[in-house]
Amino acid sequence: MATKTRFHLTGKGRDSYLELVLAFPLSSIRSDAHLDEAQQVLDRLLAKGKLDEGDQTYLDALSDLVADYEDRHHGISPRRMPTCCGICWTPRESLRRS
Secondary structure, eight states: OOOOOSOOOOHHHHHHHHHHHHHSOOOOOOSHHHHHHHHHHHHHHHHTOSOOHHHHHHHHHHHHHHHHHHHHHHOOOGGGOOOBTTBOOOOHHHHOOO
16 A cells, blocks of 8 residues: 655656665665765765755765764764863763762
8 A cells, every 4th residue: 555645856856866866775874885885975965066855855865874874883982082172071980979
C-alpha cells in the first residue's frame, strides 16, 4: 500500500534532487573511502552557491549521513575536546571534591 506524505518535491527541485541521487545515492556511509566520496559531493554542492529546493534537500540528507558516520567512527571523546573561546570542558568526576 502506498503511503501519502505531505513532503514532496516538484518541478526543477525534484529534477535536481533525483539527478543528485542518481549520481550519488543516499545510503548509510560504510567506509572511509565512501565518506571521502560523500564529502566531495558536499563540497561541490556547497561551491555551487545558491541551491534550489532539491539541491538543499539532498545536501541536508547527505550531511546527516556523513555526520552519523563521523560520530560513530571518528568521534571526539569529551576528554579530548579542544578548548575554545576560553571555555574548558571538565569531566563531572573532577568537579566532585572529596
